Amino acid sequence: MKDKQYLLIPGPTPVPPAVTAAMTRPVIGHRSEDFARLYESIEEKIKMVFQTKNDVFILTNSGTGGLEAAIANTVNPGDRVLALITGNFGERFANIARAYGANVEEINFGWGKDVDLRAVEEKLAERPDYKVVLATQNETSTGVLNDIAGIGALVAKTNAILLVDGVSGVGGVEIKTDEWRVDILITASQKAFMLPPGLAMLSVSEKAWSVIEQNKSPRFYFSLPAARNSFVKWNTAYTPNVTLFMGLEAALEMMLEEGLENVYARHLLLARATRAAARALNLSLLAEDRCASPTVTAVYAPAGVEADALRKVLKSEYGVIFAGGQGHLKGKIFRIAHMGFVGKMDVIIAVGALEMALAQLGCPVELGAGVCKAQEVFLKKAQA
Amino acid sequence: MKDKQYLLIPGPTPVPPAVTAAMTRPVIGHRSEDFARLYESIEEKIKMVFQTKNDVFILTNSGTGGLEAAIANTVNPGDRVLALITGNFGERFANIARAYGANVEEINFGWGKDVDLRAVEEKLAERPDYKVVLATQNETSTGVLNDIAGIGALVAKTNAILLVDGVSGVGGVEIKTDEWRVDILITASQKAFMLPPGLAMLSVSEKAWSVIEQNKSPRFYFSLPAARNSFVKWNTAYTPNVTLFMGLEAALEMMLEEGLENVYARHLLLARATRAAARALNLSLLAEDRCASPTVTAVYAPAGVEADALRKVLKSEYGVIFAGGQGHLKGKIFRIAHMGFVGKMDVIIAVGALEMALAQLGCPVELGAGVCKAQEVFLKKAQA
Numbered sequence: 001m002k003d004k005q006y007l008l009i010p011g012p013t014p015v016p017p018a019v020t021a022a023m024t025r026p027v028i029g030h031r032s033e034d035f036a037r038l039y040e041s042i043e044e045k046i047k048m049v050f051q052t053k054n055d056v057f058i059l060t061n062s063g064t065g066g067l068e069a070a071i072a073n074t075v076n077p078g079d080r081v082l083a084l085i086t087g088n089f090g091e092r093f094a095n096i097a098r099a100y101g102a103n104v105e106e107i108n109f110g111w112g113k114d115v116d117l118r119a120v121e122e123k124l125a126e127r128p129d130y131k132v133v134l135a136t137q138n139e140t141s142t143g144v145l146n147d148i149a150g151i152g153a154l155v156a157k158t159n160a161i162l163l164v165d166g167v168s169g170v171g172g173v174e175i176k177t178d179e180w181r182v183d184i185l186i187t188a189s190q191k192a193f194m195l196p197p198g199l200a201m202l203s204v205s206e207k208a209w210s211v212i213e214q215n216k217s218p219r220f221y222f223s224l225p226a227a228r229n230s231f232v233k234w235n236t237a238y239t240p241n242v243t244l245f246m247g248l249e250a251a252l253e254m255m256l257e258e259g260l261e262n263v264y265a266r267h268l269l270l271a272r273a274t275r276a277a278a279r280a281l282n283l284s285l286l287a288e289d290r291c292a293s294p295t296v297t298a299v300y301a302p303a304g305v306e307a308d309a310l311r312k313v314l315k316s317e318y319g320v321i322f323a324g325g326q327g328h329l330k331g332k333i334f335r336i337a338h339m340g341f342v343g344k345m346d347v348i349i350a351v352g353a354l355e356m357a358l359a360q361l362g363c364p365v366e367l368g369a370g371v372c373k374a375q376e377v378f379l380k381k382a383q384a
Numbered sequence: 385m386k387d388k389q390y391l392l393i394p395g396p397t398p399v400p401p402a403v404t405a406a407m408t409r410p411v412i413g414h415r416s417e418d419f420a421r422l423y424e425s426i427e428e429k430i431k432m433v434f435q436t437k438n439d440v441f442i443l444t445n446s447g448t449g450g451l452e453a454a455i456a457n458t459v460n461p462g463d464r465v466l467a468l469i470t471g472n473f474g475e476r477f478a479n480i481a482r483a484y485g486a487n488v489e490e491i492n493f494g495w496g497k498d499v500d501l502r503a504v505e506e507k508l509a510e511r512p513d514y515k516v517v518l519a520t521q522n523e524t525s526t527g528v529l530n531d532i533a534g535i536g537a538l539v540a541k542t543n544a545i546l547l548v549d550g551v552s553g554v555g556g557v558e559i560k561t562d563e564w565r566v567d568i569l570i571t572a573s574q575k576a577f578m579l580p581p582g583l584a585m586l587s588v589s590e591k592a593w594s595v596i597e598q599n600k601s602p603r604f605y606f607s608l609p610a611a612r613n614s615f616v617k618w619n620t621a622y623t624p625n626v627t628l629f630m631g632l633e634a635a636l637e638m639m640l641e642e643g644l645e646n647v648y649a650r651h652l653l654l655a656r657a658t659r660a661a662a663r664a665l666n667l668s669l670l671a672e673d674r675c676a677s678p679t680v681t682a683v684y685a686p687a688g689v690e691a692d693a694l695r696k697v698l699k700s701e702y703g704v705i706f707a708g709g710q711g712h713l714k715g716k717i718f719r720i721a722h723m724g725f726v727g728k729m730d731v732i733i734a735v736g737a738l739e740m741a742l743a744q745l746g747c748p749v750e751l752g753a754g755v756c757k758a759q760e761v762f763l764k765k766a767q768a
Contacts, residue, residue, distance in 0.1 A: 003400050004725060004726075004729075016388070017387060254387070317728075318728055318729055319727060319729065320729065341388060342388075343703060344701075344702055344740075345388075345702055345736065348755075349733060352729065352759065353729060356728075356759050356762060356763055356766075359759075359763055360766060367755075367759045367763075368755045368756030369752060371752045371755045372751040372752030375736065375739060376751060379740055379743055379744065379751075382740075
């Protein structure tokens with residue numbers, strides 16, 4: 001059944017029927033009272049997910065556009081920026097800052113490792129003149145979750161503002177924007193928010209506004225002051241993707257109906273089951289348990305197997321789609337997302353297909369052993 | 385994720401995205417050239433699935449309406465009808481004949497058994513005056529496949545016409561309407577044809593027409609002569625469900641693109657894997673291998689477990705939906721469909737969830753053991 005696919009990549013993620021249905025509603029004009037009410041409804045719910053009282057904006061662009069909006073509004077040429085890098089998306093965030101002329105200093109913790117707070121503390125103590133600190137909540141390329149609370153507490157003691165890429169985390173992993181002192185939090189529609197790609201959501205603190213107001217970098221589409229001016233009328237500066245807004249409202253309703261705590265617990269459970277299954281198949285995990293992402297798990301292909309060849313068998317024989325590795329991990333790892341509209345059976349699907357694909361590629365694999373471990377994790381939870 | 389369900393019942397079955405997309409096309413008028421071309425395209429393809437040169441009709445009603453059309457056009461009060469019964473749907477077919485005043489003689493082979501050709505041969509030899517013989521290709525209530533070729537060869541030697549309920553078989557199991565001498569074959573949209581419910585398809589042989597033309601039973605909506613009169617202009621007698629017609633064309637295109645032989649082989653493989661998995665879990669199967677349905681498998685719940693309680697856990701905990709038992713098997717068996725838009729992972733889902741649900745109900749079950757057996761069946765096939 002070539003048409004039957006199980007999309008288990010870290011975005012875009014599967015879209016629930018209720019969200020798809022919402023997006024089939026007739027398009028409406030964006031300068032209308034109907035749109036204002038839609039935006040108002042969404043804004044209230046996003047603030048609950050972000051745990052913030054800060055201003056929240058929804059931009060019609062993908063996550064990278066959201067990251068650029070954060071940079072373009074805060075970085076002038078020559079500004080000192082500290083980038084905390086744990087993988088591909090940390091590097092991208094730093095590169096966007098460089099594109100705006102920033103003087104970027106990196107701490108690269110290595111792919112598969114998380115941010116070491118002592119290193120951040122030392123660096124911030126060394127130089128008091130950082131204007132902006134960049135961090136990644138959930139590093140999609142490695143399946144690592146960073147300690148944003150810890151980073152936020154350190155940055156808050158300085159004059160710098162903290163920009164957090166929460167693209168593949170927010171909605172699947174708890175974030176306390178205000179309590180953790182995140183000045184700009186950026187996320188996007190196509191990950192834990194269960195929507196097609198096309199929207200970025202971001203929040204802006206008072207501390208960030210004071211930087212933004214003095215910023216001189218060229219910006220028009222990404223102008224946050226322009227967004228704020230329109231927002232007073234529950235509007236957007238430029239034409240928003242109204243269809244995705246309708247879908248976003250439905251997705252947020254689903255998340256709040258399930259209960260955010262339950263959403264986060266579900267992601268964590270699926271991550272634990274995926275990791276237990278991989279270990280039962282004698283596969284090595286890229287990230288340690290301590291900093292393992294609840295939304296995506298990176299697994300090394302076994303010796304002698306090219307990860308992308310494995311992914312090909314998975315797709316062609318079973319319709320199961322994992323992501324590959326990025327950068328120097330390309331061909332070495334595969335990544336299984338358990339993000340958004342996913343449940344226990346998605347892990348069973350992932351592991352059941354993985355076992356068969358490994359066997360087909362000649363790996364010694366005990367069929368059912370990984371599935372059994374995932375089942376045990378689910379049953380233990382059910383009995384708890 | 386309460387919205388995420390795996391529908392594994394013997395109809396309605398999951399609808400493929402390409403079929404759903406086709407059904408979102410704007411509605412068209414049914415007395416139009418566009419509709420005539422659509423009907424023409426469908427008719428040609430249905431004849432390929434039915435393996436027939438007979439007339440084929442598409443009625444806007446569910447399968448039971450199709451069965452009634454077959455009866456209403458062939459049975460007069462007092463007519464002698466022989467009903468070959470292997471389960472609930474065989475009984476229903478006989479009851480429809482009774483509703484039209486038929487003098488029905490039943491051979492009931494028992495639920496879980498298939499038609500014994502020797503018994504049919506004897507019965508037909510005993511009384512040469514049967515006007516109609518009723519048979520079920522695939523008995524949905526028990527997961528039994530009957531030998532229509534064998535039955536057809538016996539009935540063809542008599543003056544009786546053979547009416548075959550192919551509702552849960554056709555499209556998933558090969559049928560050779562003409563070669564097997566099936567006079568009226570009836571099937572429906574919501575099973576192996578991968579559509580929502582609402583259409584019945586049937587074919588009518590020359591031998592059947594000679595009976596239909598002399599039939600006196602009241603019929604209007606179900607009138608096959610009326611259908612034939614409209615069909616000369618590629619039309620229907622009354623308003624057809626044009627949206628389902630659009631979907632049917634897309635579904636038939638999918639089936640022919642995959643290749644009918646491949647479609648049938650896929651169903652058979654999924655049935656074999658399901659049965660192997662059930663046996664590995666020490667569960668008893670209702671039907672013997674010899675007459676096992678390729679589209680649905682009936683399994684006894686283990687001792688001490690109510691089948692419907694098991695189904696409740698499967699649905700609420702895993703979103704996996706099996707059918708229950710019918711008639712005297714209610715609460716004793718559950719039925720797993722592998723019918724229509726289904727592939728290997730559907731069996732993994734069914735078995736993976738079944739193992740967990742059994743464990744939750746306190747059954748001694750070796751987690752992963754059933755999944756492993758299903759995987760072995762798939763891998764053996766892949767290597768063959």
